[in-house]
Amino acid sequence: xxxxxxxxxxxxxxxxxTCALLVALVHAAAAGPAGAGPEEDRALEGKALYLRFxxxxxxxxxxxxxxxxxxxxxxxxxxxxxxxxxxxxxxxxLVRETIDGRHAVHGARQMPVWGHVLSAPQASAITExxxxxxxxxxxxxGSRAPSPGTKSEGAGPGGS
Numbered sequence: 001x002x003x004x005x006x007x008x009x010x011x012x013x014x015x016x017x018t019c020a021l022l023v024a025l026v027h028a029a030a031a032g033p034a035g036a037g038p039e040e041d042r043a044l045e046g047k048a049l050y051l052r053f054x055x056x057x058x059x060x061x062x063x064x065x066x067x068x069x070x071x072x073x074x075x076x077x078x079x080x081x082x083x084x085x086x087x088x089x090x091x092x093x094l095v096r097e098t099i100d101g102r103h104a105v106h107g108a109r110q111m112p113v114w115g116h117v118l119s120a121p122q123a124s125a126i127t128e129x130x131x132x133x134x135x136x137x138x139x140x141x142g143s144r145a146p147s148p149g150t151k152s153e154g155a156g157p158g159g160s
Contacts, residue, residue: 046129049122053114054079062133074110083134090134092127099123 051060057076059066064076083090097103100123101113114123 042125043128043132045122046125046127049118049126050129053118054126057111062130079130080133080135082130084137088137090131092131095127095130096120096123099126 050058050062055066057066057068057072058064058079059069059076062079064078066076069076082095098111099118100115100120101111102115118126
């Protein structure tokens, strides 16, 4: 192909279509697995936030076993048993308020105040992830603990 100045030019159509395909694939991969609904997306976002902000004290699995826990003189709660400690009910509003920490919700404040770091949607995403971390309770046929405003079907994000 001859260009404007009479020089030989390459056909870049193939390169353009390859780049467009690459961009489309990157966007598709970023969107997550096909069929993942907003609830699962939010819980997966919550998992990433949990691992970044909470796991250093509560452990990656939420059982309260962590390296930091060995060096502080308080009992770190098992976050997988929040509903169990409340008779099968997951108190999502209380969990969000505890994560936020700017308003006293119970006793002495022993964990960091995350409300200055995390947005309300981020605290809600962590709460959603904690909901999916709950251990199945006996007598509830293996389903997750009920929570106002949260569905209780399914095994949660990542098949756990």
